[in-house]
């Protein structure tokens with residue numbers, strides 16, 4: 001067995017000395033998650049430059065029995081990219097693998113390396129007058145490999161689907177170092193199992209994604225955005241039903257925020273302005289888009305909202321009068337994570353429930369959390385149209401400085417959310433994933449047969465259990 005020093009030397013032999021950060025070096029940013037909840041350690045952080053290098057490092061670690069933790073932009077919400085605190089592991093960074101390999105406006109596709117920052121892919125698509133629709137608050141730092149590994153959602157799922165629906169093909173290094181090349185980018189393929197699907201949402205536990213072929217779309221050339229004040233959550237769902245019947249596919253986004261959520265942003269994100277009075281319990285961003293330049297979207301949006309206002313379904317609405325105004329409204333939505341993080345210790349949830357059950361889910365969950373944990377500040381935001389609502393219980397940081405202090409309260413809150421999610425026929429993670437923070441909860445709310453099949457797939461692909469051990473599933477005994 002190689003010593004840590006010898007292992008770092010062998011890794012340097014593959015990727016070059018400049019791309020290995022050994023223990024004791026400047027590893028800290030890679031050892032802690034975005035929320036600062038988990039802290040691990042690593043024999044080395046390795047910055048890979050090519051698929052061949054990834055394969056060589058994986059083969060070396062397989063031979064040495066060293067665990068591997070792939071890490072993208074490290075913006076994940078559930079500790080999935082943090083190395084374990086025990087045992088020997090290395091962190092794999094793909095930042096250097098950030099090339100756009102090909103763009104085809106004809107095929108409406110783009111092929112990129114896994115370390116590409118999401119925003120760079122959006123820009124590369126725009127350069128050929130196309131849209132890559134995945135959009136989320138962390139888009140300036142998260143990487144497409146991480147997006148695919150978490151099956152990220154974001155604000156455009158209603159129209160374009162989650163990351164899973166945007167992937168045409170993948171290149172993946174398997175735990176034994178084999179490279180699976182499925183980058184053809186074909187739209188139709190009925191040749192047996194769709195292997196790429198296994199790796200989408202697998203949180204780095206089944207393979208290391210090194211490149212992806214992704215779908216592009218025509219770029220919206222017209223848009224209209226409104227901020228709508230609602231007397232209750234049901235109104236958002238009734239408005240959605242109407243919008244689906246009138247504007248159809250032009251409905252791009254429907255993002256809800258509770259009043260408390262916006263108050264948190266107003267209090268903690270100084271450069272975000274809230275240009276409306278906060279006198280309703282819910283606010284909704286409604287965006288229509290169209291790919292035909294000059295399409296008038298304001299008139300149909302005004303018509304739907306005007307009728308809703310007259311009937312008392314909604315309390316108020318403002319339409320963005322310029323692109324700058326629209327950007328300022330979106331900035332509020334994109335500040336929810338930052339504001340909440342600054343507001344205190346956050347016990348956050350990522351449930352999805354069927355649309356018909358969403359209002360009752362929201363009401364019951366808030367009521368039960370406040371009854372059990374009256375000191376919590378319960379706020380919510382969500383991608384209403386796709387059933388995903390984030391319930392956040394914010395605890396005072398003076399009384400709850402860290403995860404250990406929060407544990408008993410967090411456990412109680414988790415039980416309530418899990419119970420309500422299950423009662424309404426939902427799932428506990430719609431887009432953030434399971435990682436470490438939701439692993440035990442997954443076991444509680446998932447059918448035993450499903451968990452067993454997941455364990456068998458993991459054991460088949462990664463019999464040594466070296467890939468991101470302890471994430472999603474408890475590590476198999478070794």
Ligand code: FAD
Pocket residue numbers: 034069070071072073074075076077080081094114135136137138141142143144145146147148149150151152153154155202203204205207208209210337338431432468471
């Ligand atoms: P990491 O956090 O680095 O890793 C996440 C997981 O992917 C880990 O399991 C890691 O091992 C694995 N992984 C990373 N790269 C690879 C690879 N190349 N091969 C295999 N496995 C890999 N998420 C949403 O879904 N919707 C949102 O709206 C949203 N908003 C956010 C807003 C903010 C401000 C922040 C900070 C986060 C937000 N997130 C959101 C969460 C996060 O950005 C996403 O989960 C994102 O997809 C993670 O990408 P990443 O590159 O940072 O991955």
